[in-house]
Amino acid sequence: MSKEKFDYFINGEKGKYEVVIGLEVHAQVLSNSKLFSGSSTKFGADPNKQVSLIDSAFPGMLPVINEECVKQAVRTGLGLNAKINNYSVFDRKNYFYADLPQGYQISQYKNPIVGEGKVLLDMPYGSKEIGIERLHLEQDAGKSIHDMDPSSTYVDLNRSGIALMEIVSKPHLRSPDEVNAYIKKLRTIMRYLGTCDGNMQEGSLRADVNVSVRKVGDKNFGTRCEIKNVNSIKFMQMAIEYEANRQVELLEDGKEIDQETRLFDTKKNETRSMRSKEDAHDYRYFPDPDLLPLKLEQKLIDDLKKSLPELPDNKKERFIQEYGLNSYEANVLVSEKEISDYYEEVAKLSDKKLAATWMIGDLFAMLNDKGLNISNSPISAKNFAELVQTIKSGEISGRIAKEVFEIMVESGDNPKKIIESKGMKQQSDPKELEKMINEILSKNKDKVDQYKAGKEKLFGFFVGQVMKLSSGKANPQLTNEILKKLLKG
Amino acid sequence: MSNITNQSLSEILESIKSKKISSLELTQAYIKNIENAKKLNSFVTTTFDQALENAKKFDNKPNNEQLLSGVPIAVKDLFCTENVKTTAGSNILNNFVPSYESTVTKNLWNNGAFLLGKLNCDEFAMGSSNETSFFGNVINPIGDHLVPGGSSGGSSSALAADLTPATIGTDTGGSIRQPASFTGTVGLKPTYGLCSRWGIVAFASSLDQAGPMTKTVNDCSIMLEAMSGFDDKDSTSINKKKESYSKNLKDNIKGLKIGIPKEYRVDNMPKEIDELWEKGKKILKDLGAQLIDISLPHTKYALPTYYIVAPAEASSNLARYDGVRYGYRSQKGKDLIEMYENTRSEGFGDEVKRRILIGTYVLSSGYYDAYYLKAQKVRQLIKKDFDDSFTKVDAILTPSTPSSAFKIGEKTNDPVSMYLNDIFTVPVNLAGLPALSLPAGLDKQGYPLGLQLIGKALDEQKILNIGHAFEKNCGYKNEIKKWWS
Known part of the structure; x- marks a missing residue:
């Protein structure tokens, strides 16, 4: 297979820029109940119907870790060829918002459950490895609904407390196409593992996109901007495209890029500033004293590893070896x-x-x-x-x-x-075919003569007649052979 | 009959069992006492109708096989009680009625007791004098100008005034032991994780622990047995076999080694406290215990460590009181942020605000390492001090508090001097250990003073035994005139 060359660059007056992208993907853990409570996680229930006293942070309520969610995170980590940490800690990320009942999100900050790993992408220019920085477990927040009433905001806590895996990539992605391939690959791996349904419409997979640009050949990264909560691959690609060009324009004009958090406006197809670095929240992370550190026995990890299904990369190899498929076919399948x-x-x-x-x-x-x-x-x-x-x-x-x-x-x-x-069966009986062809030849004596005189183009005409008479069922190969033989004679 | 309420819990249980008194008569006696003691302000909510109902139910079908058969009990208003208002002493929960029952109170009811009312306490258990409550300060039955200690001040006051046969409090930095000491009663802070925190309004999660407050050590062992136990709804609950503290209570302490930490002799400590400590040592020595001088070198860092860790956790634990889902909501404010600001400004009192501010500060980026992280490290050192000592001794004897009950209003404008009251009690919370405060004598004004017995983790039985022996030989008796009725 001929390999194309990577060619996603932005050309400015002052040089050629490459785009550096890192993703923080939020994947909803496939689990019947929430990360720290027994409430259901089913999508589509009426508002506030899947909310326990814990999810709504009533006084004296305490979180208890859902073991299945922990196993799902470990499985995902194994699927990403990542290091599983036997010791991890749940921290509180403190901030106020109406759809965050506790006033903090339970997340993992310094000690995540999964460490470094990698994902392989099949790009037209060859295979590319994307590093995974970490994967950690955290709670989702509820949903604020601002458009139901002109003067009030409504809050739906069904999502509150649902387990998410935040999968943080290294800044190894270089184009919207690679982002597309990366998200799809993550999705495929998690769907193989049964750890996330990958349903972007239902919000099971969302991402924060970090974008920076630098001149080709530069060793240092440029200042990055984070585009928050993009929920489709198409929007991610559009946001990156817009954001990278915006940054290049600033640099070309001799301006600086402010490190900030931006939002992607899907209607205007542009990103705009949400808050600057100076206004960044101070989340006051500290270990959640309601939860003991999570200690995983090696045996649990080993057992989960043994029970993993065959993953796409291995399956692809096997399809090539076992079924003689080419790389493209194996990839699709x-x-x-x-x-x-x-x-x-x-x-x-x-x-x-x-x-x-x-x-x-x-x-x-x-x-x-x-x-x-x-x-x-x-x-x-x-x-x-x-x-x-x-x-x-x-x-x-x-x-x-x-x-x-x-x-x-x-x-x-x-x-x-x-x-x-x-009666669609192919006519492959030579005798039957010969009989039919003889009939055709005898009806078209003039054309036979012309053919024999050298007008070989007429061969197609005879094939057409055979097909017409057989309603397309005549075996084409056999027809050719017999026609040739009879026309010679 | 008229003096039934000044008896100990175990005596009352005996009277119920032998049918000398009915549960209804007992309950009526307490209700009468409570109605005559409104001046003490020890109750936030009473549940008399419900209690009388439960007493009748018990009398109709008495089950004397339980630990707390037919006994009405009032509890600190920090325990969530199903369908009974639970305020934590705060305006922000003034209208809050839980739909659930805390594990600890449920354990009491499952052992045959029933609710008599909810007891006043410092707001969110933050205070050492019960003066921070939204529902007003509580008065110590020892004297009408004295604080009952805090934060379980309603509990200590009600217990000493015979308004409940026994009670429960919570102890984050001394909130059971200090009020017990101020009222001449017994208070135990159990090992962290022995009693479930589920359904208790949280102050500082890594320090909070519920415990009994009683008139005698035997009562204390009965209450502890009833309220403790593993709870899978609390991730920090210890999964171990339940112990029969009351059945196993002994008074032979011959040969036990009692540690005397030199660091607990602090500057400017009243001479009386020193004398009390000496008295305690002598009693234990006479009972055959061996006194051993020990050192807990990091003791002096315990108070500052506590006043970083506890507010840090509190600042986060109290974030849920935002007016959105339950509790008080200010009607002022034009947007979400203003609603938060007004709700929390109007809903919380000064001491709670002070601790939220301290806690927020010590967790802030740039200060976290210098304060919170360092405090956690010191906390480990404090714990290690105890671990080292407990390789040499069975228990440690110290004073409970650096003074007797102080005057109402005396320290309200001086938070640091208020915090100093916890100096002997906070190290135990930081180390997660059990500690028992025992009434041991009176100061020259005639106010009670307490001694503290600290045990190894999960060694409640041993400190209860020592306390039991001590109590028999100390001769302390609360003589309270019912000046309020």
């Missing part, structure tokens, strides 16, 4: 666990390479068209495998296969049954 499962079921029963081609081509196009995903595909893996096999064995041609595929989508039927009932 491991992008979602459900897709890889479907593929493996199909590959067990049919030609592995052909199955990959048809899945990535026709099946994905159809799902995309209909707004479906693999889990609710109208074609079962077993039926899809059968279709692939009928193509491979020559029972039907690729062209007919597309028709069969359409019918399968509509009816959900088994392809053999469709071929049978609609």
Whole structure:
């Protein structure tokens, strides 16, 4: 595969700039109950219906750690090839806001549960490693709703106390495309692990984006700005694009960049200042005295490691080795666990390479068209495998296969049954074909003569006639062979 | 019958068991006492109807197998009580009625007791004289011009005035032991984690601990047994087998080694305190204990350490009182920030504000290392002092307080002198250890003075035993004239 070159730079009058990006991704832990209380975490409940006395910070209420959330964080850390810390501490991050009932968020500051790790990205210019700085557990806040009433703010505490994993990358990302690939990879890994559903619409995955620019070749980082709480990849990319160009413009004008927190306005497609460094909150972090330090036994970590599912990077390698796929195909087929499962079921029963081609081509196009995903595909893996096999064995041609595929989508039927009932089976009996071709040749004596006189273009005409007469079912390869033989004679 | 309420809890329990008195009669006797003692201002809320109801229920179907069968008990208003207003002595919780019951009070009720009322205390347990309460100061039954100590001042006052047969308080830096000492009663701060903190309005989470306040050491062991126990709703609760403190109470302390720390002889300490300490040593020695001089070298740093750690935690613990979800909300202010400011300005008293300010300051960026972090390190050293000593001794004997009860208003304008009252009690909280304050004598004005027995972690039984033996041989008896009725 020919490799493209990385080329995301911003050209100014005074030089060429590269963009340096680091992400703080907030991923909602997949768990039935909240980080420190037994309340449900189900999405979409009526406001304030999933709130315990702890979530709403009543006097005397105390947090108790949810072990499942801890395990989920460890699993995620293992999936990110990261160091799991046997000792971690929950701290209080103090600030006042109406949707923060305790007046502090319980988070991990100095001692996170997961340390350094890495994520591999497949970019058109090759594979790239992105360092993970840390992963820590923290509580989500509630939601303030400002547009329900002109004079009041409403507060919904359903989210209050839900467990989040904050995954902090090193400043290794260099373009919006890499950010896209990074988020998707994180999402894939967490969905494989079952630790986060990655549903960005429901807010299960959000990010704070740190952006700075520097002249190509500079060793030192530029001053960064943090864009808060962006909840779609598209917006992240737009925000980075805007922010990087804004910073380059400032530098080109000989101005300085202020370190600050900015918000991305999705309507105007621009970032604007939220608060400067001087106005930054003093969160007064200190260890939460209501919680003992979290000590993990090595055995728990080892057991979780043993029970991890095969992760996308390993699966991709295996698909290449075991099924003879190329890197692109393998990448696409491991992008979602459900897709890889479907593929493996199909590959067990049919030609592995052909199955990959048809899945990535026709099946994905159809799902995309209909707004479906693999889990609710109208074609079962077993039926899809059968279709692939009928193509491979020559029972039907690729062209007919597309028709069969359409019918399968509509009816959900088994392809053999469709071929049978609609008589779509390919005509591969040489005697039958010879009889048909002789008939055609005798009806078109003038054209046969012209062909023999050297007008070889007419070969296509004869093939067309065969297909017409056979309603497209004639085996194309056999047709060619027989036609050639008979036209010679 | 008229003197039932001046008996000890164990005597009262015996009378109930032997049907000498009914639970209803007992409850009525206390209600009468309480109604005659309004001057003391020891109650914030009374629950007489509910108590009479419970007493009748008990009498109809007495279960004498329980530790606290048929006994009405008033508790500090820091314990959340289901459907009964819980104020923590603060305006900001003036209208707060919890829908839940604290684990410790639930334990009492599960052992046969029932609620008589909620006792006044310093606002959010911040104070040493019960003068910071939004509901007014409490008066010490010892004298109408004296503070009852704090923060469990309502508890000590009510107990000494026979308004409850026993009670519970909370002790963050001495809030059980100092008021016990000021009123001639027994107070125990248990090992951190022995009693659940769930449902207790938090002051400083790493120091707060609930404990019994009683007339005798035996009563204290009964109450401790009833209120303590593992609670999976409190992550700092200790998971261990429950002990039978009252059944195992002994008075033979022969051969026990008692440490006498030289650092507890502070400058300007009244001579009487020194004499009291000597008296205590002699009693224990006569009982066959061995006195050993020890050193707790970091003692002098305990008070400043405490006054960094406790306000730091408090500043964060009290952030939830913002007027948004429950409690007092100011009607003034045009936006969220102003609502916060007005609610908290109007809702909290001066001492609480002072501690929130101190706590916020010591946690602020740039000061954290110099104050909070350093205080945590010193705290470890203080704990280590005790650990080292306890390799040599079974318990440590010190005075409970540097003085007897002081006059109402005497220290209200001098917070530092008020804080100095905790000098002997705070090291124990910083180290998480159990300590028992015992009435041991009177000063020359006739006011009670207490001695403190400090034990190893979870060694409550031993200090109760020593206290039990001490009590029998000390001959202290509270002689309180009921001047208020």
